[in-house]
Amino acid sequence: MYEPKIIGFLCRWCSYTGADLAGTSRLKSPWNLRAVRVPCSGRVSPELIMRAFDEGADGVLVLGCHIGECHYDNGNHRTAKRMPVLHALMEFAGLEPERLRLDWVSASEGQRFAQIATEFTETVQALGPCKWQQNGLPIHTAEVMEVPDAGVGG
């Protein structure tokens, strides 16, 4: 079975800390999730999510603070309003809706993080590899030319 690549956008104050707690508590949580820490889930704009899928993500998980607990008061209100709109758009464009998920995890909810991450990874795995990403430009020939050591920084 293929192993999905999950990109997780986790807000610095709640969900990222929650994920960290899951780690220090030695809770089992899938390695497939690659965390990207953002200051607030409200920062997660459509371009980030579409870029993740364009670069080959099989699933994107956006986790923020519970409503009412956002460090910036209403950052997660914006996420809550906007994500369903983006979700509808991407579904309309042919993305399976289960590949994008928005949820809320607080800093003390290590268990909840592990549970959501596991659930989401299993869902995405069951869907198979994501076909959103299109092939880049075809490479015609590869005539490799080695440039002599120019002493550039490593």
Add this chain to the structure above:
Amino acid sequence: MPYTTQIQDKARELLAGDQVSCVIGYEVGSRGRTRPAFIYDPDDVERLVWNQNCTHNLTTYLQDKLRPDRGQSEEEPRRVAVVVKPCDSRAINVMLAENHFAREQVHVIGVACDGILEGAGFGKATEGVLQARCERCSERTPVVYDTLIGEAPEVETSDEAAFADLADLEAMTPSERAEFWLSQFDRCIRCYACRQVCPMCSCPTCLFERDDSLWVGMRIELNEKRTFHLGRAYHLAGRCVGCDECERVCPMDIPISLLNRKLAKEIEVQFAYRAGEEPVPSPIITILSGEEG
């Protein structure tokens, strides 16, 4: 009195009385094609026309004409007049809500519209065949105007009709939809005509055309093109008024309006909001000045 004469008379009055510096309307250009016209002299108003080829959304020219920070400094704010159809008039409300200019700066000549012909603007109009957006249109009177030309009949159109052609796509499986859109975007040449013609697309630097290629590279290639179109549709959520000019101008016949109308439907369903009915911003835009809604 024919609409053309009424528009000409009004334009003459506004220009001669120095109430506006320019009237943005329609004229007949080369090869009999209707096109946007910019009239500055009361003696030139005879150029203005109204016909069923007046497809352009002239409000797209307003920001450049009125915004003082586009390299023009003046003591008195500029004033122009613009001829609008009902769909175009809603764009004015959206721009007012977003503070692009003050209401006093625009004299709106609203036309109660009978519908615009398919093929208009390209000299390919077929008599009697209206554009799809006009077939769907539920209002024939502009929502904001200073002068109203004509009186439109009440039109019976349901909300279902407005979004009916989305149903075909919505009924497909995700992979069928993906295939449909990829085959459409395949033809896209990133000419940006859709963006340029849109009154609401007015960012000084488009997010999808940045020199530092932040989210979308410059390739004219599927991933990028798709992200451009979806991203633009998202940025127009709750702001697009459905004039469908983006779709008309596309040289590759890509059904761009499907994306915009899908989101218009979502916004209507989730927020009970329709762009441009009032000068209030889209529900997914954040207003930093006050309490969160």
Add this chain to the structure above:
Amino acid sequence: MKVVSRDGLAAWLDSLAQQKTLVAPRDVDGVLLYRPVASSAEIVWDYTRPVLSIKEAFFPATERLLVIEKNQQRVELQETLPEGEQVIVGVRPCDARGVKALDTLFIETEPVDTYYARRRANTTLVGLACKEMGETCFCTSVGGAPDDPRDVDVMLAEVEGGYAVQAVTEKGEALLAGLALQDVPGEPPKPVLNEPVPLPETEAWPPHFDDQFWEDMAERCLSCRICAYVCPTCRCFDVRDEALPAHNGHNRYERIRCWDSCTGEVYRRIAGGHNPRADKGQRLRNRFFCKFYYYPQQVGSAACTGCGRCIDSCPVNIDITEVMHHLAEVSR
């Protein structure tokens, strides 16, 4: 004249499609474009011209030039040169003429563009004469003709029962080997021509550089790029380095080039933010001056083939023939 029957032509094209990439006008979701076809059955024969010219075949909308891989101190460059032969069938003379303007930039000026040169060398052009000029066509006014065979390798012209076939170059003759042709008396019918459009002399343009005309016309211009992208001769491009996913732990980038257009607002913006062509009028003026003054000054002929695509596609009726008429009038 030498003639091939419709069936004979179809069979020959089918066999060509097996050996090389065959590009021809094809209906793509209702839009006519020059695209690769698997068999002659896909080819559309009855048309004015496809929406885009054939410049895509030599100068693709996006092209990878290099892949650059950085492995600590070593930098590896991989060239990605195009391979494979192609035959483009159904090329209108205006489109073939347009390739000449691209040749001037890409191969007749040093340094030679290897990518373009390769494609050019590997491509054979089979032209199709127009029976009549389209509504917006004006090729005869800029030195061309609807049946002009000068810039193709083989010229086809529709006649009774088939097509007249004329080998124009050695490459064309080589391509035609194996195609049975019949000798038929007569000549293909002369195409129906349009009213000519005045072509102002090259030196007529500079005195009108500062005319209000450009700003007035550009007021309705949207600063999109349709006119340049559909044009057979417009050839400006942008080059960028963009990151690729890392490979074996090494950083990778690709250098790509894409179509660009002087009508776009950002085109002439330079480091520091200054834009010498910030106004639409300046940009539109530049487009016409490039075609009718700058290019002829250097090369001799106008960089316009009279194909009429820009007229068809411009959403706000900016009409190149209107510009030519105006210039001719004010320079009398």
